[in-house]
Amino acid sequence: MFSRATPARWRTRLAEIVAGEAPAPEPVGEGGLTQTEALEALEALARMAEALLSAGASAADVTALTLRAAAGAGLLHTQVDINYTAVLVSTAGADRLPLTSVRVVKVRTSDYTRLAGLYDLAHAAGDGLPPAEIDTRLRRLLSQRRPYRPWISAAGGVGLAASVAVTLGGTLAVAVAAALVTCLLQVVLSSLNRRGLPAFFQQVAGAAIATACALALLVTGPHLPPWIGDLPPSLVVGSGIVALLAGLSLVGSAEDAISGFYVTAGARAFETVLLTTGLVLGIAGVLDLGQRAGITLSLSFSPGQPYPLPVQVLAGAVAASTWAVSGYAGSRAVLLAGLAGATATATAGVCTQLGLGPAASAGAAALLVGFLAEGTAWRWRVPGLVVSVCGIVPLLPGLAIYRAIFSLVGGGTSAGLAQLVTAFGTALALAAGVTLGEFCSQPLRREFDRIEQRVRRRSLNRQF
Known part of the structure; x- marks a missing residue:
């Protein structure tokens, strides 16, 4: 009963109680x-x-x-x-x-x-x-106060859009245009968030603004100075949509489902689907209005000579680092996120050159990122979840979702649905790859003690 108390201490307390000088001690549980x-x-x-x-x-x-x-x-x-x-x-x-x-x-x-x-x-x-x-x-x-001011966090989202534009094959002018569009998105969404607008309507508004900027760019493109070069609206809006997709809890919902926490996984998955539906509605609504007004967007673009893989890897590292900054990550987490983004982009690029499809390439890259992040990030006292979530941001299918919605609005229902399924398959491959990598890296973690092992094992056994 008194397992955590020394005998001398309790003999003194017992004497005080008998003498009426102290109240009786509270009951003590099994843990003392x-x-x-x-x-x-x-x-x-x-x-x-x-x-x-x-x-x-x-x-x-x-x-x-x-x-x-x-x-x-x-x-x-x-x-x-x-x-x-x-x-x-x-x-x-x-x-x-x-x-x-x-x-x-x-x-x-x-x-x-x-x-x-x-x-x-x-x-x-x-x-x-x-x-x-x-x-x-x-x-x-x-x-405690956050490590950055809010405007620095917003600048991280702007940097994410610019670097994703480069990853997709855009020129410097496209990256600047994507950064300006995302800056407008940040200002509007921040204002709507302060007014308490639900996240679903914020996603609708953000996607609508990005698509409206693409329409405006299409109309004003012929009147821009020649030195700016080609500005494909599809790349601009695709980069902006990646910034909206990055905040969704794809990895968390997939990990909860695989671990056996189906209620939490279902809620997170439904939230992700709902917010993605907001993107679809925002894009589709503005594209439909544009077509009714006689403004027809084209998905074709010619970025010129494709960028070498080292340039894409650098852009991926910047995208992951800037997203970590937007999430108020510390300096070590920002550095590790950049390394994870570079690793993911390089792996996906190599897999694509080997002939793998978008979903398979994204899944392989996410698997490697999840394995390395969960197995090594703890040495720098950084949660592996932070590194892996930021690392897969450059591979999010923002442009693919935009292309699918464009096809649906343009009347190509079967092609649009196929492209939308491919985009969602890529997103799920990213989430599942990170989760599998985290489970595979458990032997590398010295701090993965018996309690955590028991929880993981019980969660997995619950499925059978």
Whole structure:
């Protein structure tokens, strides 16, 4: 009963109780914690799990990290249940009485610096950090200022669009045009977000603005100075759509589904489909209005001589790094994300030259990125999820989705559906490849302890 107390301490307390000088001690549970201490530890763990889920961690990681922290706090019989919008942590208190804490996930933001700090806190809690210190560090972490100003984060999204334009074969003028369009998108979407507009309508507005800019570019193109060169509207709008696709939780939903957390995976997948549908509606609506006004976009473009693979690799590295900056990542995470983006672009380019299709090339690149990110990023105290999610950004099928929607609006239903299926197949290949790479890299992780192994194994066995 008094497993964590020294005999001399409890003999002194017993003498005080007999003498009437001190109240009777609270009942102590199996882990050596009183009822009050168990409640404090449970509340701290629930708040930490909520913060991890809201920062973008997968359900499997949140469950494993919370159970590890519970074992470090002395809560030996703890269960964690996650359903995307809520976190429920239950344990056995004194006299095996059940204790439960529920936290609702209200806000989800991309803050990779905060996510890295939460991972460090969870591992420190697993090593025996006191519950009071967990709560103090968590409050300090959630209240600290972000490493960049908002305009720097917005500039990261602009840099992403410009570098993706180069990856797709656009010239310097196309990259500048894509950056200007994305800058307009950032301003409008930031204003709509401050006014509380739902994310679905923000996606519709963003896609509509990008497509409207492409129509305007088509109309004004013949009147532009000759030194600007060719500005294919399809490349401009495709690069802008990649910036809108990058924020979707493709990797998280795929990993949750593969890990057996089907409720959370279903919610994330439905959110991704819903937001992608917003892109489809925005593009289709503006294209239809353009056709009714006699403005017909063409998907053909001639960027000239294709860029060599080293130039594409450099553009991919810049795209991944700038997206990490837009997510408030630290300097080490930005550097690792750039390396992951370069690796993904190089792998996809080599696979394409070998004759593989878009989905297979994207899947192979994502597999390698997920394997390397999850297996080595922890050495620099950076979550592998941050590196892998940023690393696959240059391969997102923004231009493919635009081409599919254009074909659907133009009357080519069968061709448009086939292209749309190909685009979604590429996106799923990216998510599945990253997830498989993370699972394959587990033997490389020294910190992958028995608790995390048990959670992963139980999740996989749940499917059979």
